[in-house]
Amino acid sequence: MTTPPPWAAEGGQQTHAIAKNDDVVRARQLARTLAQESKLSLVDQTKFITAASELARNTMVYGGGGELRAGLVRRNGRLGVAAVFDDTGPGIADVDLAMTDGWTSGLGLGLGLSGARRLVDEFLLDTEPGRGTTVTIIKWAR
Amino acid sequence: MAKQESVSGLVGLLEADGEALADEWVALVAGALGGRISRAELVRELRELYSALLEAIRSGADDAHAEGMSEVRALLTELSRSRARQGFTPSETAVSVLALKRVLEPGLREGAAEKTQAYLQLSRVLDDLALFTIETYTHTREDIISAQADQLMELSTPVVKLWDGVIAVPLVGTLDSARTQVVMEKLLQALVDTGSEQAIIDITGVAAVDTQVAQHLLKTIVAARLMGAECTVSGIRPQIAQTIVALGIEFGDIVTKATLADALQLALMKSGVELVAQQGLQR
């Protein structure tokens, strides 16, 4: 069981379904709104939005659809933004392989997972074949 | 036997005072639509509907989804579509059917038990037909909305000719996969149509470039090359550049320029156009 992100008391977290292409766009918009609210710099906002876009698409394409929970987080007084992508799809059998730059089981660039990890401060991949995949990302304001 | 009776009951209900009934029906619907459809048009629509309904019931159809009701449903489909296109509300669409129930009510007051029975039965059919109009209406609205979205997508991705042999496409906003695909196809087509050998893809207005958008860009640039054209990507803002690097996307030997102006200058140079500042002209 993964520990949940330290959701901030003041920021209401939101849950969105991810099933269609439109949902990926919506996930990105939510990521943008929250990244702005958490006072991230413009570069960090763009990095967080892009990571969210990658993971949302993976949830849709490989996870067969799922759910996004996102909101502001606070730890030791520091504000940030977190997003949890959750699916009950096939899971990832070889995590090292999936996290390898350029490796894709589909037709992508194979840079979504590994790239997303580089774009955020905290990246947690929890997956099990047959159970599904949960990816949690956090970006802290500086 | 029972069926025979119920059919004749329904037919009787509709046929009694057929003319007066149709007039009242038209008047009720016309009132609800506030004169936004001509009376002649309404008369035509509702008369057709009336005879089709009568015909269907005579043939023994006592259910909105029955085979015998297909003509009625066809007419209602037509009616619902045209209401949806003209901007009427769902209620203003369903009223064409529901008003008939209202018109039939007064006949019930002095009515016998069988008449009430027939009314209730017809009423159920009409309710289902009214729901049918609302469903058709909704489908039509959905079609209209998705057609508008397509148009908007086309509109928001113009390929412009900047110079003889130089075209450009400014990308703006959120790039989803469908839109990027459309832009890229338009760009390649425009290269052919204008006989251009230089294309500029300006991403100044793009909020984020993820691996999918990058992949579409890269594929387009390769395709353009195969067609003998060169692409320059301009307007990569600092935050986008840093994100692309962190993602690990390789732009390889793709030419990039800070601004659209720089890209245009390069494209002109490559197509052999020389820009000369005029002597003695003060700036």
Ligand SMILES: Nc1ncnc2c1ncn2[C@@H]1O[C@H](COP(=O)(O)OP(=O)(O)O)[C@@H](O)[C@H]1O
């Ligand atoms: N939610 C998921 N469920 C199952 N497999 C996944 C999921 N996310 C990623 N993967 C696997 O990891 C691989 C690498 O993902 P990614 O780095 O985003 O590259 P790409 O999307 O280009 O394939 C995918 O090709 C897929 O096999």
Ligand SMILES: [Mg+2]
């Ligand atoms: Mg991916």
